[in-house]
Amino acid sequence: MSETSELHTLPARSGRAVRLKKGQSIRIINTHGQQVVDTWAFNAEDLREFMSMEHLRPTIGSIRPTAGHKLHTNRRRPILTFVEDTSPGIHDTLMAACDNYRYGLLGCTEYHDNCTDNLFAGMQRLGLTPPECPSPLNLWMNIPVHADGSTEWGVPVSKPGDHVVLRAEMDCVVAMSACPQDILPINGENLKPTEAHYQVLD
Template sequence: MTATTTSAVTVPARGVKAFPLAAGQHLRITDQEGGQVGDLFVYRTDDPGEYLSASHTRAATSRLFPAVGQQFVTNLRRPVLTLAEDTSPGRHDMLIAACDAERYRALGVPRHASCAQNLVDALAAHGIHTDSIPQPVNVFMDVRVDADQLVRRPASTRPGDSITFTAVVDCLAVLSACPQDLAPVVNDGDPTPLSVTVFSDGPAGA
């Protein structure tokens, strides 16, 4: 079997892109320069009111983050993605909320770009309007649980590290290259781009 690439896109630093996925297609996120966090959101194509839920996924897997081969589920507890491959050190987060306008207002920068606004803008471009921001899958973000404390560490990804998901159903994936540059532990204080490749399995020679 070979892979047939349908799209390869760079999500610019602080930017966002949306990726329609058919069931069975793969979404690979690559950290171009290392140390960059990406906020991933996923919505079912046939019902945007059903979306990837971090809390339901933790309950389904009994893990803070799924292992390769395990599935992410929606707010209706139905599979939406499978974790297919991970060439990174394997630290990803599903505990920390997306950065938003209120977070940056508290930091004294009210007009700062945010993952929450990136999501709203990306969905609007696809005719989907929402005031609710789900808990994202924070790929490459290293958050450790130490007793009752959450300890944030710099992302340990190296240039070229990647994580690959397989769509279980037709869905719309949205990836924000996190714009956080005020907390040095996130993105090393200097956001950089992420690469996304959407591909399908095809017969040899395809």
């Protein structure tokens, strides 16, 4: 693969989106090591078809995609392939994107930046409006699942500079949010969201 774009910043607490042609890839970089990046993909020709965690899990037979897995849509077609992962491989497919309602449950009484709004803002930068906020692939989010079915909010185990590469299996739009969570230790024990970076690859 060769790089076709410069290194782009995904600002802390913000969202961005990028168009990929079939065969192109995106490298998403965990620049500081413990930043969760909520990630979505939509069919460029029909935004009603999108990467779906509910459809991905039974297709790959796991709650955690790894390099080599194809990531499927709500129409059960591959939209991305998980090509490369330099991190320990701890990602989440269970948790919905945070939203202002979620922060209300966590005690916030005023508006809080959130991944749902970041999705719509990132897509709007391309002049697009998704039909809904699907459950994202939460890159580097650590959600341990215990034998009794309970879950917990773990600290990321990723390292500075860890990255994943996702290859487009159709023309698509990939959207990303640098998760603004600063109440739970989703982005590290210091509760400080940071920027990430991304590049488009041929």
